[in-house]
Amino acid sequence: MALNFQQSGSVFVRRVLLIVFLVASLVMMLLYAREGESGVLHKAQAAFSGITAPLDYAGAVVSNATENAADGIENITASDETLSGLRDYNAELVEQYAKAEEYAQENERLRQLLDLKDTYHLEGVGARVIGRSSQAWSQTITLDKGEADGVDTGLTVMGTSGVVGQVISTTSHTSVVRLLTDPQSGAAAMIQSSRVEGIVRGSLEGLLYLEGLPIDAEINPGDIVLTSGLGGSYAKGLLIGTIVTIDERSGHATRRAVVSANSEAQALEEVLVVFSADSPMLQDKGDQDGDGADKALPNDSQNAENSSGDGTNSVENTEGTGEAV
Amino acid sequence: MTNERKTIIVIVGALLSVVLQIVVAPAITLFSVQPNFMLAYALTVSIVCPHEAGPVLPFVLGLLYDLMGTGPVGAMALLFTLASFIASRVFIVVENDTLFMSLAILAGMLFGVEMCYGLILMLMQLPVSLADVFLYRALPCALYDCIVGLIIMVIMMHVLAGPKQDREMHISQL
Numbered sequence: 220m221a222l223n224f225q226q227s228g229s230v231f232v233r234r235v236l237l238i239v240f241l242v243a244s245l246v247m248m249l250l251y252a253r254e255g256e257s258g259v260l261h262k263a264q265a266a267f268s269g270i271t272a273p274l275d276y277a278g279a280v281v282s283n284a285t286e287n288a289a290d291g292i293e294n295i296t297a298s299d300e301t302l303s304g305l306r307d308y309n310a311e312l313v314e315q316y317a318k319a320e321e322y323a324q325e326n327e328r329l330r331q332l333l334d335l336k337d338t339y340h341l342e343g344v345g346a347r348v349i350g351r352s353s354q355a356w357s358q359t360i361t362l363d364k365g366e367a368d369g370v371d372t373g374l375t376v377m378g379t380s381g382v383v384g385q386v387i388s389t390t391s392h393t394s395v396v397r398l399l400t401d402p403q404s405g406a407a408a409m410i411q412s413s414r415v416e417g418i419v420r421g422s423l424e425g426l427l428y429l430e431g432l433p434i435d436a437e438i439n440p441g442d443i444v445l446t447s448g449l450g451g452s453y454a455k456g457l458l459i460g461t462i463v464t465i466d467e468r469s470g471h472a473t474r475r476a477v478v479s480a481n482s483e484a485q486a487l488e489e490v491l492v493v494f495s496a497d498s499p500m501l502q503d504k505g506d507q508d509g510d511g512a513d514k515a516l517p518n519d520s521q522n523a524e525n526s527s528g529d530g531t532n533s534v535e536n537t538e539g540t541g542e543a544v
Numbered sequence: 545m546t547n548e549r550k551t552i553i554v555i556v557g558a559l560l561s562v563v564l565q566i567v568v569a570p571a572i573t574l575f576s577v578q579p580n581f582m583l584a585y586a587l588t589v590s591i592v593c594p595h596e597a598g599p600v601l602p603f604v605l606g607l608l609y610d611l612m613g614t615g616p617v618g619a620m621a622l623l624f625t626l627a628s629f630i631a632s633r634v635f636i637v638v639e640n641d642t643l644f645m646s647l648a649i650l651a652g653m654l655f656g657v658e659m660c661y662g663l664i665l666m667l668m669q670l671p672v673s674l675a676d677v678f679l680y681r682a683l684p685c686a687l688y689d690c691i692v693g694l695i696i697m698v699i700m701m702h703v704l705a706g707p708k709q710d711r712e713m714h715i716s717q718l
Contacts, residue, residue, distance in 0.1 A: 237598075237599040237625065237629055243621075244603070244618040245618065246618070247616075247617050248619055248622065252616060260617040264610075264614065264617060275566065352578075353569045354578065355578040355681055356662070359614055387614065388614075397614065401614075403670060405671075420671060422672065424676065425575070
Protein backbone atom coordinates (compact mmCIF):
# COMPACT_ATOMS: atom_id res chain seq x y z
CA MET A 220 0.00 0.00 0.00
CA ALA A 221 1.52 3.30 -1.07
CA LEU A 222 0.23 5.22 1.91
CA ASN A 223 0.67 3.02 4.91
CA PHE A 224 -1.74 4.52 7.40
CA GLN A 225 -1.28 1.64 9.82
CA GLN A 226 1.94 2.49 11.58
CA SER A 227 2.42 -0.77 13.48
CA GLY A 228 1.87 0.93 16.81
CA SER A 229 5.47 1.98 17.06
CA VAL A 230 6.17 5.35 18.63
CA PHE A 231 9.61 5.16 17.07
CA VAL A 232 8.20 4.83 13.57
CA ARG A 233 5.87 7.75 14.21
CA ARG A 234 8.74 9.94 15.38
CA VAL A 235 10.85 8.98 12.37
CA LEU A 236 7.95 9.75 10.04
CA LEU A 237 7.43 13.10 11.75
CA ILE A 238 11.06 14.08 11.22
CA VAL A 239 11.03 12.80 7.63
CA PHE A 240 7.89 14.81 6.80
CA LEU A 241 9.21 17.97 8.43
CA VAL A 242 12.50 17.71 6.54
CA ALA A 243 10.67 16.91 3.29
CA SER A 244 8.43 19.97 3.77
CA LEU A 245 11.41 22.23 4.35
CA VAL A 246 13.23 20.84 1.30
CA MET A 247 10.13 21.39 -0.85
CA MET A 248 9.81 24.98 0.39
CA LEU A 249 13.42 25.75 -0.40
CA LEU A 250 13.15 24.07 -3.80
CA TYR A 251 9.97 26.01 -4.57
CA ALA A 252 11.63 29.30 -3.64
CA ARG A 253 14.67 28.61 -5.80
CA GLU A 254 13.06 27.07 -8.88
CA GLY A 255 11.47 29.13 -11.61
CA GLU A 256 7.94 29.03 -13.01
CA SER A 257 8.92 25.97 -15.03
CA GLY A 258 10.15 24.06 -11.98
CA VAL A 259 8.83 20.69 -10.89
CA LEU A 260 6.79 21.96 -7.94
CA HIS A 261 5.28 24.84 -9.92
CA LYS A 262 4.31 22.37 -12.64
CA ALA A 263 2.83 20.07 -10.00
CA GLN A 264 0.68 22.95 -8.73
CA ALA A 265 -0.52 23.71 -12.25
CA ALA A 266 -1.27 20.05 -12.92
CA PHE A 267 -3.20 19.75 -9.66
CA SER A 268 -5.37 22.73 -10.59
CA GLY A 269 -6.25 20.84 -13.78
CA ILE A 270 -7.16 17.73 -11.79
CA THR A 271 -9.44 19.69 -9.46
CA ALA A 272 -11.12 21.62 -12.31
CA PRO A 273 -14.27 19.43 -12.22
CA LEU A 274 -14.63 20.26 -8.53
CA ASP A 275 -14.20 23.94 -9.41
CA TYR A 276 -17.26 23.61 -11.67
CA ALA A 277 -19.15 22.20 -8.70
CA GLY A 278 -17.88 25.10 -6.62
CA ALA A 279 -19.33 27.58 -9.11
CA VAL A 280 -22.70 25.82 -8.85
CA VAL A 281 -22.53 26.00 -5.05
CA SER A 282 -21.69 29.72 -5.23
CA ASN A 283 -24.70 30.37 -7.44
CA ALA A 284 -26.89 28.28 -5.17
CA THR A 285 -25.70 30.28 -2.16
CA GLU A 286 -26.60 33.55 -3.88
CA ASN A 287 -29.97 32.19 -5.03
CA ALA A 288 -30.74 30.95 -1.53
CA ALA A 289 -30.08 34.39 -0.12
CA ASP A 290 -32.32 35.94 -2.78
CA GLY A 291 -34.96 33.31 -2.10
CA ILE A 292 -35.05 34.11 1.60
CA GLU A 293 -35.62 37.77 0.76
CA ASN A 294 -38.40 36.92 -1.68
CA ILE A 295 -40.17 34.61 0.78
CA THR A 296 -40.05 37.28 3.47
CA ALA A 297 -41.69 39.80 1.16
CA SER A 298 -44.34 37.48 -0.27
CA ASP A 299 -45.56 36.32 3.14
CA GLU A 300 -46.98 39.74 3.77
CA THR A 301 -48.46 40.58 0.40
CA LEU A 302 -48.98 37.50 -1.77
CA SER A 303 -50.31 34.76 0.48
CA GLY A 304 -52.96 33.55 -1.99
CA LEU A 305 -50.74 33.65 -5.09
CA ARG A 306 -47.52 32.24 -3.72
CA ASP A 307 -47.12 29.46 -6.27
CA TYR A 308 -47.90 31.65 -9.23
CA ASN A 309 -45.57 34.32 -7.88
CA ALA A 310 -42.77 31.83 -7.36
CA GLU A 311 -43.08 30.72 -10.98
CA LEU A 312 -42.96 34.31 -12.17
CA VAL A 313 -40.00 35.08 -9.97
CA GLU A 314 -38.17 32.07 -11.36
CA GLN A 315 -38.86 33.13 -14.93
CA TYR A 316 -37.87 36.69 -14.19
CA ALA A 317 -34.66 35.57 -12.48
CA LYS A 318 -33.80 33.43 -15.50
CA ALA A 319 -34.50 36.29 -17.92
CA GLU A 320 -32.53 38.68 -15.75
CA GLU A 321 -29.63 36.24 -15.69
CA TYR A 322 -29.64 36.04 -19.50
CA ALA A 323 -29.86 39.82 -19.80
CA GLN A 324 -26.97 40.38 -17.42
CA GLU A 325 -24.82 37.78 -19.14
CA ASN A 326 -25.66 39.35 -22.48
CA GLU A 327 -24.66 42.73 -21.11
CA ARG A 328 -21.33 41.48 -19.81
CA LEU A 329 -20.48 39.81 -23.13
CA ARG A 330 -21.46 43.01 -24.95
CA GLN A 331 -19.14 45.01 -22.70
CA LEU A 332 -16.30 42.61 -23.41
CA LEU A 333 -16.94 43.08 -27.14
CA ASP A 334 -16.88 46.85 -26.71
CA LEU A 335 -13.66 46.58 -24.76
CA LYS A 336 -12.13 44.50 -27.51
CA ASP A 337 -13.04 47.09 -30.13
CA THR A 338 -11.84 50.01 -28.01
CA TYR A 339 -8.44 48.54 -27.29
CA HIS A 340 -8.05 46.67 -30.62
CA LEU A 341 -7.55 43.49 -28.66
CA GLU A 342 -6.82 40.04 -29.96
CA GLY A 343 -7.88 37.42 -27.47
CA VAL A 344 -10.25 34.72 -26.40
CA GLY A 345 -13.27 34.97 -24.16
CA ALA A 346 -13.41 32.64 -21.17
CA ARG A 347 -15.84 31.76 -18.45
CA VAL A 348 -14.82 31.80 -14.78
CA ILE A 349 -15.30 28.25 -13.47
CA GLY A 350 -13.64 28.51 -10.09
CA ARG A 351 -12.30 30.83 -7.46
CA SER A 352 -9.46 30.55 -5.00
CA SER A 353 -10.10 28.07 -2.22
CA GLN A 354 -7.57 29.78 0.03
CA ALA A 355 -7.75 33.07 1.88
CA TRP A 356 -4.11 33.93 1.18
CA SER A 357 -4.45 34.18 -2.59
CA GLN A 358 -6.84 35.88 -5.01
CA THR A 359 -7.13 33.71 -8.10
CA ILE A 360 -9.79 32.54 -10.54
CA THR A 361 -9.88 29.49 -12.77
CA LEU A 362 -10.92 29.85 -16.42
CA ASP A 363 -12.39 27.26 -18.77
CA LYS A 364 -9.79 28.00 -21.48
CA GLY A 365 -6.26 26.62 -21.53
CA GLU A 366 -3.33 25.82 -23.78
CA ALA A 367 -5.63 24.22 -26.36
CA ASP A 368 -7.26 27.63 -26.87
CA GLY A 369 -3.97 29.52 -27.10
CA VAL A 370 -3.90 30.66 -23.47
CA ASP A 371 -0.39 30.83 -22.04
CA THR A 372 1.18 31.99 -18.78
CA GLY A 373 1.85 35.71 -18.55
CA LEU A 374 -1.11 36.79 -20.70
CA THR A 375 -3.18 39.72 -19.48
CA VAL A 376 -6.81 39.08 -18.50
CA MET A 377 -9.50 41.74 -18.76
CA GLY A 378 -12.93 42.02 -17.21
CA THR A 379 -15.74 44.15 -18.54
CA SER A 380 -14.11 47.39 -17.40
CA GLY A 381 -10.38 46.78 -17.61
CA VAL A 382 -7.44 44.66 -16.49
CA VAL A 383 -8.22 42.17 -13.74
CA GLY A 384 -5.14 39.95 -13.66
CA GLN A 385 -2.64 37.73 -15.36
CA VAL A 386 -2.49 34.04 -16.28
CA ILE A 387 -0.04 32.25 -13.96
CA SER A 388 -0.54 28.62 -14.90
CA THR A 389 -2.28 26.59 -17.56
CA THR A 390 -3.39 23.10 -18.35
CA SER A 391 -4.77 21.95 -21.70
CA HIS A 392 -8.32 23.15 -20.98
CA THR A 393 -8.09 25.38 -17.90
CA SER A 394 -5.96 28.24 -16.67
CA VAL A 395 -5.41 30.00 -13.36
CA VAL A 396 -5.41 33.80 -13.22
CA ARG A 397 -3.84 35.79 -10.39
CA LEU A 398 -6.00 38.85 -9.81
CA LEU A 399 -4.51 42.32 -9.45
CA THR A 400 -5.90 42.44 -5.92
CA ASP A 401 -3.66 39.51 -4.89
CA PRO A 402 -0.79 40.77 -2.72
CA GLN A 403 1.63 38.76 -4.86
CA SER A 404 0.61 40.54 -8.06
CA GLY A 405 2.43 43.55 -9.47
CA ALA A 406 1.77 45.45 -12.68
CA ALA A 407 3.93 48.19 -14.14
CA ALA A 408 1.54 51.12 -14.52
CA MET A 409 1.38 54.80 -15.34
CA ILE A 410 -1.00 57.67 -14.84
CA GLN A 411 -2.49 58.60 -18.20
CA SER A 412 -2.47 62.38 -17.79
CA SER A 413 0.95 62.94 -16.21
CA ARG A 414 2.73 59.79 -17.51
CA VAL A 415 4.07 59.19 -13.99
CA GLU A 416 5.03 55.54 -13.62
CA GLY A 417 4.68 53.21 -10.68
CA ILE A 418 3.74 49.67 -9.70
CA VAL A 419 0.16 48.59 -9.01
CA ARG A 420 -0.01 46.02 -6.25
CA GLY A 421 -2.78 44.23 -4.44
CA SER A 422 -2.94 43.97 -0.67
CA LEU A 423 -4.38 41.74 2.02
CA GLU A 424 -6.99 44.36 2.82
CA GLY A 425 -8.32 44.06 -0.74
CA LEU A 426 -7.21 47.48 -1.99
CA LEU A 427 -5.13 48.24 -5.07
CA TYR A 428 -2.14 50.53 -4.50
CA LEU A 429 -0.12 52.44 -7.08
CA GLU A 430 3.29 52.56 -5.41
CA GLY A 431 6.61 54.22 -6.11
CA LEU A 432 5.21 57.60 -7.17
CA PRO A 433 7.64 60.54 -6.92
CA ILE A 434 6.90 63.03 -4.14
CA ASP A 435 6.64 65.94 -6.58
CA ALA A 436 4.50 64.14 -9.17
CA GLU A 437 1.18 65.73 -10.04
CA ILE A 438 -1.46 63.21 -9.04
CA ASN A 439 -5.13 63.89 -8.51
CA PRO A 440 -8.10 61.73 -7.55
CA GLY A 441 -9.87 60.65 -10.71
CA ASP A 442 -6.67 60.26 -12.76
CA ILE A 443 -6.74 57.21 -14.99
CA VAL A 444 -4.19 54.45 -14.41
CA LEU A 445 -3.02 52.30 -17.33
CA THR A 446 -0.61 49.43 -17.74
CA SER A 447 2.74 50.79 -18.92
CA GLY A 448 3.97 47.55 -20.45
CA LEU A 449 7.35 47.89 -18.73
CA GLY A 450 8.91 44.53 -18.04
CA GLY A 451 6.55 42.95 -20.53
CA SER A 452 4.40 41.32 -17.89
CA TYR A 453 1.16 43.06 -18.90
CA ALA A 454 0.00 44.27 -22.31
CA LYS A 455 0.58 48.02 -22.70
CA GLY A 456 -2.03 50.78 -22.44
CA LEU A 457 -4.91 48.88 -20.83
CA LEU A 458 -7.12 50.44 -18.19
CA ILE A 459 -6.44 49.40 -14.59
CA GLY A 460 -8.67 51.89 -12.80
CA THR A 461 -8.80 55.42 -11.48
CA ILE A 462 -7.06 56.99 -8.51
CA VAL A 463 -9.31 57.29 -5.49
CA THR A 464 -7.07 58.84 -2.85
CA ILE A 465 -3.40 59.71 -2.45
CA ASP A 466 -1.70 58.19 0.56
CA GLU A 467 0.80 60.73 1.90
CA ARG A 468 3.20 58.76 4.07
CA SER A 469 5.61 60.89 6.05
CA GLY A 470 9.20 59.70 6.07
CA HIS A 471 8.91 57.88 2.75
CA ALA A 472 10.80 58.85 -0.38
CA THR A 473 7.82 57.98 -2.56
CA ARG A 474 4.07 58.25 -2.39
CA ARG A 475 1.37 55.77 -3.12
CA ALA A 476 -2.21 56.09 -4.27
CA VAL A 477 -5.27 53.92 -3.84
CA VAL A 478 -6.65 52.75 -7.18
CA SER A 479 -10.24 51.63 -7.68
CA ALA A 480 -10.23 47.94 -8.56
CA ASN A 481 -12.07 46.92 -11.71
CA SER A 482 -13.82 43.90 -10.30
CA GLU A 483 -13.98 41.69 -7.28
CA ALA A 484 -13.31 38.01 -7.72
CA GLN A 485 -16.87 37.15 -6.71
CA ALA A 486 -18.30 39.42 -9.41
CA LEU A 487 -16.27 38.05 -12.31
CA GLU A 488 -18.11 35.61 -14.58
CA GLU A 489 -16.70 36.16 -18.06
CA VAL A 490 -13.31 37.57 -18.96
CA LEU A 491 -11.14 38.17 -22.00
CA VAL A 492 -7.64 36.68 -22.20
CA VAL A 493 -5.60 39.17 -24.23
CA PHE A 494 -3.15 37.83 -26.81
CA SER A 495 -2.20 41.26 -28.16
CA ALA A 496 -3.33 44.86 -27.74
CA ASP A 497 -2.92 48.06 -29.70
CA SER A 498 -4.45 50.52 -27.29
CA PRO A 499 -5.32 53.98 -28.66
CA MET A 500 -5.23 55.30 -25.10
CA LEU A 501 -1.45 55.52 -25.20
CA GLN A 502 -1.73 58.16 -27.92
CA ASP A 503 -3.66 60.49 -25.57
CA LYS A 504 -0.51 61.98 -24.11
CA GLY A 505 -1.15 65.16 -22.17
CA ASP A 506 -4.90 64.68 -22.18
CA GLN A 507 -5.82 66.32 -18.92
CA ASP A 508 -9.19 67.80 -19.67
CA GLY A 509 -11.16 64.71 -19.05
CA ASP A 510 -11.62 63.55 -22.62
CA GLY A 511 -9.45 60.61 -21.91
CA ALA A 512 -11.78 59.55 -19.21
CA ASP A 513 -14.58 59.14 -21.68
CA LYS A 514 -12.35 57.15 -23.91
CA ALA A 515 -10.93 55.14 -21.07
CA LEU A 516 -14.28 54.08 -19.77
CA PRO A 517 -16.16 53.08 -22.91
CA ASN A 518 -18.62 51.01 -20.97
CA ASP A 519 -20.12 53.98 -19.20
CA SER A 520 -21.48 55.49 -22.39
CA GLN A 521 -22.26 52.07 -23.72
CA ASN A 522 -24.19 51.21 -20.59
CA ALA A 523 -26.33 54.29 -21.10
CA GLU A 524 -27.15 53.13 -24.63
CA ASN A 525 -27.91 49.64 -23.50
CA SER A 526 -30.22 50.85 -20.79
CA SER A 527 -32.64 51.79 -23.56
CA GLY A 528 -33.58 48.16 -23.79
CA ASP A 529 -31.65 46.58 -26.62
CA GLY A 530 -29.79 44.39 -24.21
CA THR A 531 -32.53 41.81 -24.41
CA ASN A 532 -32.50 41.03 -28.12
CA SER A 533 -29.91 38.29 -28.31
CA VAL A 534 -30.56 35.77 -25.60
CA GLU A 535 -29.16 32.98 -27.77
CA ASN A 536 -25.77 34.68 -27.67
CA THR A 537 -25.55 33.79 -24.03
CA GLU A 538 -25.36 30.14 -24.88
CA GLY A 539 -21.77 30.71 -25.96
CA THR A 540 -18.99 31.04 -23.47
CA GLY A 541 -17.49 34.15 -24.88
CA GLU A 542 -16.12 32.63 -28.09
CA ALA A 543 -17.90 35.41 -29.92
CA VAL A 544 -15.55 37.84 -28.22
CA MET B 545 -14.90 0.66 17.70
CA THR B 546 -12.16 -1.23 15.85
CA ASN B 547 -9.00 0.50 14.68
CA GLU B 548 -9.77 -0.35 11.05
CA ARG B 549 -13.16 1.31 11.27
CA LYS B 550 -11.65 4.39 12.89
CA THR B 551 -9.04 4.59 10.14
CA ILE B 552 -11.72 4.40 7.45
CA ILE B 553 -13.75 7.12 9.16
CA VAL B 554 -10.71 9.38 9.44
CA ILE B 555 -9.79 8.86 5.76
CA VAL B 556 -13.36 9.52 4.60
CA GLY B 557 -13.41 12.65 6.75
CA ALA B 558 -10.13 13.81 5.22
CA LEU B 559 -11.47 13.34 1.69
CA LEU B 560 -14.60 15.23 2.67
CA SER B 561 -12.52 18.11 4.03
CA VAL B 562 -10.64 18.34 0.71
CA VAL B 563 -13.90 18.47 -1.24
CA LEU B 564 -15.33 21.08 1.14
CA GLN B 565 -12.19 23.17 0.75
CA ILE B 566 -12.45 23.21 -3.05
CA VAL B 567 -16.22 23.37 -3.46
CA VAL B 568 -17.64 25.16 -0.42
CA ALA B 569 -14.87 27.45 0.89
CA PRO B 570 -14.91 29.81 -2.15
CA ALA B 571 -18.69 30.10 -1.83
CA ILE B 572 -18.62 31.22 1.80
CA THR B 573 -15.94 33.87 1.52
CA LEU B 574 -16.46 36.80 3.90
CA PHE B 575 -14.38 39.91 3.22
CA SER B 576 -11.72 37.84 1.41
CA VAL B 577 -11.55 35.46 4.37
CA GLN B 578 -12.20 31.74 3.89
CA PRO B 579 -12.25 28.86 6.34
CA ASN B 580 -9.53 26.23 6.16
CA PHE B 581 -11.50 22.99 6.42
CA MET B 582 -8.43 20.83 5.95
CA LEU B 583 -6.45 22.46 8.76
CA ALA B 584 -9.41 22.41 11.12
CA TYR B 585 -9.95 18.71 10.35
CA ALA B 586 -6.31 17.69 10.79
CA LEU B 587 -6.05 19.49 14.12
CA THR B 588 -9.38 18.17 15.34
CA VAL B 589 -8.35 14.58 14.66
CA SER B 590 -5.07 15.12 16.52
CA ILE B 591 -6.97 16.50 19.54
CA VAL B 592 -9.81 13.97 19.54
CA CYS B 593 -7.41 11.03 19.17
CA PRO B 594 -4.19 12.39 20.71
CA HIS B 595 -2.51 9.01 21.25
CA GLU B 596 -3.42 7.60 17.85
CA ALA B 597 -2.89 10.59 15.61
CA GLY B 598 0.26 10.31 13.54
CA PRO B 599 1.94 12.67 11.08
CA VAL B 600 0.70 11.07 7.82
CA LEU B 601 -2.75 12.65 7.74
CA PRO B 602 -1.65 16.26 8.46
CA PHE B 603 1.28 16.00 6.06
CA VAL B 604 -0.86 14.68 3.20
CA LEU B 605 -3.61 17.25 3.82
CA GLY B 606 -1.07 20.06 4.10
CA LEU B 607 0.62 19.02 0.88
CA LEU B 608 -2.72 18.88 -0.95
CA TYR B 609 -3.56 22.34 0.39
CA ASP B 610 -0.24 23.65 -0.96
CA LEU B 611 -0.85 22.08 -4.36
CA MET B 612 -4.35 23.60 -4.56
CA GLY B 613 -3.09 27.15 -4.15
CA THR B 614 -0.38 29.42 -5.46
CA GLY B 615 1.74 29.63 -2.31
CA PRO B 616 4.99 27.80 -1.59
CA VAL B 617 4.63 24.02 -1.77
CA GLY B 618 5.66 22.46 1.53
CA ALA B 619 4.75 25.40 3.78
CA MET B 620 1.36 24.18 4.89
CA ALA B 621 2.58 20.56 4.92
CA LEU B 622 5.20 21.65 7.44
CA LEU B 623 2.77 23.68 9.54
CA PHE B 624 -0.03 21.07 9.47
CA THR B 625 2.40 18.35 10.61
CA LEU B 626 4.02 20.46 13.29
CA ALA B 627 0.74 21.90 14.63
CA SER B 628 -0.95 18.49 14.77
CA PHE B 629 1.96 17.03 16.71
CA ILE B 630 2.02 19.96 19.16
CA ALA B 631 -1.79 19.93 19.58
CA SER B 632 -1.87 16.23 20.46
CA ARG B 633 1.06 16.58 22.89
CA VAL B 634 -0.48 19.62 24.59
CA PHE B 635 -3.82 17.85 24.92
CA ILE B 636 -2.14 14.87 26.62
CA VAL B 637 -0.04 17.05 28.94
CA VAL B 638 -2.92 19.30 29.99
CA GLU B 639 -5.08 16.30 30.99
CA ASN B 640 -8.30 18.22 30.67
CA ASP B 641 -10.67 16.70 28.17
CA THR B 642 -13.47 19.25 28.39
CA LEU B 643 -14.77 20.76 25.17
CA PHE B 644 -13.55 24.17 26.29
CA MET B 645 -9.96 23.01 26.65
CA SER B 646 -10.08 21.16 23.33
CA LEU B 647 -11.36 24.30 21.64
CA ALA B 648 -8.77 26.47 23.35
CA ILE B 649 -5.97 24.26 22.05
CA LEU B 650 -7.58 24.16 18.61
CA ALA B 651 -7.98 27.96 18.48
CA GLY B 652 -4.40 28.54 19.56
CA MET B 653 -3.04 26.13 16.98
CA LEU B 654 -5.25 27.54 14.19
CA PHE B 655 -4.07 31.06 14.88
CA GLY B 656 -0.47 29.89 15.13
CA VAL B 657 -0.63 28.13 11.77
CA GLU B 658 -2.31 31.07 9.99
CA MET B 659 0.17 33.54 11.47
CA CYS B 660 3.20 31.36 10.68
CA TYR B 661 1.96 30.87 7.11
CA GLY B 662 1.76 34.65 6.73
CA LEU B 663 5.31 34.96 8.06
CA ILE B 664 6.54 32.32 5.60
CA LEU B 665 4.87 34.22 2.74
CA MET B 666 6.57 37.40 3.97
CA LEU B 667 9.91 35.58 3.96
CA MET B 668 9.09 34.50 0.41
CA GLN B 669 8.88 38.17 -0.63
CA LEU B 670 5.15 38.81 -0.17
CA PRO B 671 5.12 42.63 0.08
CA VAL B 672 2.88 42.99 3.13
CA SER B 673 3.46 44.12 6.69
CA LEU B 674 3.22 42.00 9.82
CA ALA B 675 0.30 44.11 11.02
CA ASP B 676 -1.59 43.40 7.77
CA VAL B 677 -0.91 39.68 8.10
CA PHE B 678 -2.24 39.69 11.64
CA LEU B 679 -5.21 41.98 11.11
CA TYR B 680 -6.46 41.06 7.63
CA ARG B 681 -5.72 37.33 7.44
CA ALA B 682 -4.37 35.46 10.47
CA LEU B 683 -6.90 36.66 13.03
CA PRO B 684 -10.09 36.58 10.90
CA CYS B 685 -9.07 33.30 9.24
CA ALA B 686 -8.37 31.71 12.63
CA LEU B 687 -11.78 32.84 13.91
CA TYR B 688 -13.50 31.43 10.84
CA ASP B 689 -11.49 28.20 11.20
CA CYS B 690 -12.57 27.99 14.85
CA ILE B 691 -16.24 27.96 13.88
CA VAL B 692 -15.61 25.20 11.36
CA GLY B 693 -13.36 23.40 13.87
CA LEU B 694 -16.04 23.49 16.55
CA ILE B 695 -18.54 21.78 14.24
CA ILE B 696 -15.99 19.19 13.13
CA MET B 697 -14.90 18.56 16.71
CA VAL B 698 -18.40 17.89 18.00
CA ILE B 699 -18.99 15.45 15.13
CA MET B 700 -15.63 13.70 15.51
CA MET B 701 -15.96 13.41 19.29
CA HIS B 702 -19.19 11.49 18.85
CA VAL B 703 -17.99 9.43 15.90
CA LEU B 704 -14.45 8.58 17.04
CA ALA B 705 -14.16 8.98 20.78
CA GLY B 706 -17.70 8.58 22.01
CA PRO B 707 -19.35 10.97 24.44
CA LYS B 708 -16.34 10.89 26.80
CA GLN B 709 -12.74 11.29 25.69
CA ASP B 710 -10.71 8.10 25.73
CA ARG B 711 -7.17 8.75 26.96
CA GLU B 712 -5.96 5.15 26.96
CA MET B 713 -2.94 4.33 24.81
CA HIS B 714 -3.89 2.76 21.50
CA ILE B 715 -2.19 1.66 18.33
CA SER B 716 -1.00 4.59 16.28
CA GLN B 717 -3.26 5.18 13.29
CA LEU B 718 -2.61 8.31 11.25
